Structure formats: structure tokens, C-alpha cells
Amino acid sequence: MIAFEYLEHTADIMFRAYGSTQEEMLSHAASALFKAMVDPATIAVRESWTVEIEAPDLESLAYQWLSEIVFLFETESAVFSTFIVRLTQVGAMPDETIKLHAEIGGERIDLDRHAFGTEVKAVTRHKFGIKKNDLWCIQVVLDV
């Protein structure tokens, strides 16, 4: 299984991320997003950040999760390379509320060491979607 792949888009960045579980898919999607900004090989894991999100459905949760990473990058002035995601279903009904708990590993920005690529302005909802075939798959277009 490949973790993620980038697809052609004229102005922005489009990717698909895969996983055998929803958690793995969300973790790979975060890696795909961040790799567009900074080469992960240049990032050491020295600190960790915790993220908690609650959303009414998986799609909204995924959108908020990826948006949160952009937010953390800017406000913490940090770069990330590991994303451990745990999901819990709240309530008995499917899609009632999903809760995400994530541990993100990385370090503070060091302009001499980190190889920066493109600035991701935001996660768009254009062609945004999650599918389950053999694997879970999320498709995302980033505004850069």
C-alpha cells in the first residue's frame, strides 16, 4: 500500500491518501499535506502536540483535522513529521459524533535546516471526499 500520492492540478496541490483504517488514512493525509510544505527528512521529532476534534461526520472531521495542521504550523512555528490518530465514536448511532485524538511529533522551525516547499494556505473542499474500497481513501485539494 502506498501511503499517499500527489495528482496533477494546474494551480494547487491535489493528493489521495490511503489507509487500512480511517485512522491510518487520516495520518497519511496529514503526512501528504505537510510534505507539500516541508521535506519530512529534514524534520526531527523533538516535541509533541496534542489535537482533539469532534465533528458530526467523518468528512467534516477530516476537513477540520487537516485544517488544524495548517493552523498549528503557523501559530506554533513548528514543523511536523509524525501523526498518530485515534478515533472514537460518541453515541450509539453511526455518524452521530466522531472524536479524534492525535499526537503530532515535530520541532520548531529552523530556517537553516528545514527545506521549505510550498505554503499551504488552506484545505479546500473542492473534490474533497472519503471512500472505502479495499482501503480507505481520502482525496484533498490544497490551496497554495
Place this chain on the structure above:
Amino acid sequence: MDDISKNLKKIDDNTYEVPIGYRPGMRVPGRIFVSSSLREMVEPGTIDQVANVATLPGIVKYSMAMPDAHLGYGFPIGGVAAFRENDGIISPGGVGFDINCGVRLLRSDLSAESVQPRINLLLDALFQAVPSGLGATGRLHATDAQLTEAFLSGAKWAVEEGYGFEADLTHCEESGHMQGADPAQVSIKARKRGRPQLGTLGSGNHFLEIQRIEEIYDEAVAKKFGLFKGQITIMIHCGSRGAGHQICTDHLDVLSRAVKKYNIAIPDKQLACAPLGSPEADHYFGGMVCAANYAWANRHIIAHWTREVFEKYLPGSKLDLVYDVAHNVAKIEEHEVDGKKEQLYVHRKGATRAFGPSRREVPDAYRAVGQPVIIPGSMGTSSYVLCGCDRSSELTFGSACHGAGRIMSRSQAIKQFKGTDVKSALNMRGIVVKATSPGMLAEEAPQVYKPSGDVVDVVHNLGIATKVARMVPLGVSKG
């Protein structure tokens, strides 16, 4: 891409129609304003996006794409659409994340001869004075109260804080402070991103450029705009930074739920919207105006620091504001529809307002001729100043293109070009470039954009806005 053109109906040499029925649910036809050579560069996905916008409730006349149109998200880049107040919608998909990304042009009283020998020095100083690049934070450490003022009154606030002059304000679209800002619609997250970034250029296609006027097309209008051949001009291209991006992100989530609540069928999730008059629509508009004002304050502050650099290295030089235009915004404007004047919500995403002399929004200084329409070229190619014409009101709700428009993806550009090669090729042509990352130079190589001259010619030939001056870059500071 030849097969797509057979689905388009040629109206005239620069106008192609996307007929109703191109995709299900279209309420109006689409109109793509391109020449035959530019038409070949329009991706099928862009036409789909024009058609998608045409399905939105309350859309008036046409879903339009300017000659620089290319694939975007939601609306195409270069997309323009207007919606009726009583049954229309507002959508962040028609504005974009970088709310009020825009362009400002300063004219100097300097000739190229006096500046060219100092170009390296000036560019280094500008690069220092105006923070840019990924993750950059500003020199200005705004408090929360100041941030609120920036949201409420934009460039007007910046002037009160000592950045720029009162006289600059009339030379900004909306006088640099749009009405209707509601800071309550700005989340804590958006504030947190926006506060440290006020007074930063950003990265990507944003830039600060020292230019020389190479050609004047219309002497009389150039004189009105204070432009002459050989003159040094400064162009600033940036937007509302993380504040705008987060405001859009937050409201997009709310509006995604609103489409279900109001039962609006949308063909693309980025076209999430709410009916005008609904609380969700009002909240988005109030937040969007905050971001627009932040962007005007941002460009005002950057212009001030630019003036300081010029004053230091070329004492006594004067940099006056020609005009400042927004090219990602939704605004309430009066337009004529079927012979009747109506209040419309005009969305411009990667499109510049191009009002002619009859519009009261055009500042007094330019009322006799029309507003300056500022069209940046890509890095290393010409930029243009045009003059808005009244014909634009009939054709495009008073809108023109906003730049050259990309034709090559960033990943393709990185494969094909090396940043260092791009830099030396530009140097060979006498253009000095400073950038925080060489990868960025490859992504923004001149070849990845359509020829800016071709794009501008379409606007000129249609009579939307006429060419006044062409500038060539001397020095570029990229994020």
C-alpha cells in the same frame, strides 16, 4: 483539449458561451472571454467549474471566466458571478481563501537611470524591511485591540497608526475599508493566525517588485494616472494572510452544513453557500469583510516600509499610490439587469474590478477616465495598467482579468525547472530576484504562466478596460 471547444459556442472572437445543458442544473449560460489561442489553454476542468457556478441559485446573466481563467476550486480562477439579493446566495467558493488578495501600484518621481545602479541594494533592503516567505511573522506586533481595528477599518486604521497618508485612502478600492465588517465572525483561531502576520508579504505568487514603465499606450490617461515612460513603479501583490485563510476555512465548515439546512444542491463542495439574508450568509459576509480590511491594512503597511527604504537610499524620492485593487472578494454593487438597476452580490475570484467613468465608486481623481486596473505579470514578464471602461458594466459586471494565469502545475514546474536556473536566466535579462527558497522560483518560473500580453489584449479588445502602460520588472522580492 480540442474536443472541449466543440461544446462551446463562439459568440465573437473573444467570447465563448458554455450553453445551458453543458451540465445538469445550469440556470444561466457560461461566458468565457478568451481569444482563440488562449481558448486552447483552458482546461476542461475550468469549463466544468464555470458550468458548476451557473447552477447556483439567483445567479444573474452568466457565469463568467476572464481571459486568465484556469482551474481553481469552487469557482475557476478568473471567475465572476453576480447573485440577486432576494433569491441569491453568497459562497466562499467565489472568493477564495486569500480574501482580498490584491495588487497595489506606487508611482515614483524617479527615472530608471537613477534606480538601476542601486537595484541590488534596494532589493536587499526591501527584502529585509518586508517580512516574506513561509512562516514569516511581522515586525509589527499588533495587540488584539489593534487587530480588531484593522478588521473594522483596514487601511484607514493603518493611516491612524502612522502608516501611509490620508490621501492614499481615496486611491484604494473601497477607500481601503469596506463597510459591513463584523469582528464577532472572526474566530480566535483566525485572530491567532492574523495577529503575527500583519505586515507580511506571504509566499507563493505574492511579490514586491521594482518596475520600469517600458511602454505607454495612452498618453492622456497615463498622465491622469501620473505615469510616464521610463518611470520607476513599485508593485505589491499580497492578501489577508492566515487571517483570511482561517476565516474562509471556519465559515466553509458552517456553510457546508447550511447547504443541507437550506436544501441547496451544489455540484462541488467548495461551492458551499447560504441564501442571502440568512444568518449564515450574514456571518460569512461580516467575516469576509474583516479579512478584506486586514488585507488593505497589510498592503498599506508594506507600502509604508517600502517608502522608508526608498527614502533611506534615494532621499527625497516620492512614492504616490496610483491605486489598490482587490481581486478575491464578494461585494454588493448596483448593476443594470434587463434595463433595471439591481443590488447584486458580485463575486470576483481572481478577477479585478474594472469600473468605467460613469461609476460613482471611481475616485474623483480618475472619474474623467475610469479606474486604474492593475494586472501583474508573472515573475519576469510585463505587468500592465489598464483603464476601466463603461462597457465592462454591460459585459462582466465591471470586471477584468487579474494576472497572467497559470498553465503548468507546480509539481510539473519543479520537475522541469531548477530555481537556480530560473534565477540566472532572469539575471541575464537584467532582472534581479530575491526569494526565501529556490524551489519557489521554479514553481513560479515565467514559463508556467500564460503570456500576460495575450490576456490583457482580450480585455482591451473587448473594451472592458483599455491598455495604458506596460511595466517590466527590474527587481523582484518573492516570499
